[in-house]
Amino acid sequence: MNEFAKHKIKEARILKIEQETPTVKTFELGVSLDAVPGQFVMVWLPRVAEKPFTLIKTGNTIAITVKKRGGFTEKLFQLKEGSYLGIRGPYGKGFTWNGVKKACIVAGGIGTAALLRLVEELAKNKASVDFVADFKTKSEILFKERIEKVANLHIITEDGSFGTKGFCPDFLMGFLKKNEYDKLYCCGPELMMVKVLELCKKFDLKAEFAVERYMKCAVGLCGQCCLDEWLVCRDGPVLSSEQLLKSKEFGKFYYLKSGKKVAIQ
């Protein structure tokens, strides 16, 4: 897509809404767009706000999967099939998987959405993939059938209601001791990603992480989404383990909408 077309807000009709879990919905949108797995679009609700979302489907129609959290997602959840919203993008740098024959994917909660198209691309390239996914509880498990078709899925729930009880990094430790991978990919809560990054360092494993920061322009102009010297909207959202190991802010600070720097809890 050329640069001019990419920045134009496209009017997108909501074709289908699927309730994935009690707190997560997938919206299929009537707009045609291609993107590398890991890239994102800006979704605009007039008179509400504009926020970034990863794509779980591209092509003649696209789809986003959204967890209900605050003001924007509450308004999005009120929309019905047939409503319209605005889409611009795709933006940012996606994942890379050239030459990867054996991969480990680590997902936490809604972070699974950012990794869904990646696991399917890896499978198309005949890579063998172990997909480790961490959810709070059984009813919050996402995309189980779609992932099981293309990868070895290991589900962890924090309350033990399905799969292994516990947290991703503890499970991953034993897993990385037993297996050798060409690359690891991760998306989830930032404090979980920090622990996964430490494990990658320990096991000398190359990795890519999809990082979240508050975004406004999404085109590298406003500086809102900075993480050390990088602008997450332009240089990310996918950043390498080499980059993040140098970071002084990853897992520690981010910037609120007002620009105020706050600690990640």
Ligand SMILES: Cc1cc2nc3c(=O)[nH]c(=O)nc-3n(C[C@H](O)[C@H](O)[C@H](O)COP(=O)(O)OP(=O)(O)OC[C@H]3O[C@@H](n4cnc5c(N)ncnc54)[C@H](O)[C@@H]3O)c2cc1C
């Ligand atoms: C590149 C990129 C891709 C994204 N893709 C997706 C996606 O595919 N699906 C999706 O649901 N969201 C995605 N997000 C997050 C999304 O853009 C919104 O930030 C999120 O939906 C919250 O918006 P809100 O206005 O509803 O909530 P807010 O009002 O912003 O937040 C409500 C509450 O949730 C907390 N909160 C907000 N964000 C987070 C967070 N990341 N982790 C923990 N707590 C948080 C806030 O502190 C606040 O207490 C992505 C973000 C980025 C940067």
Ligand code: FES
């Ligand atoms: S959101 Fe404006 S520079 Fe990234």
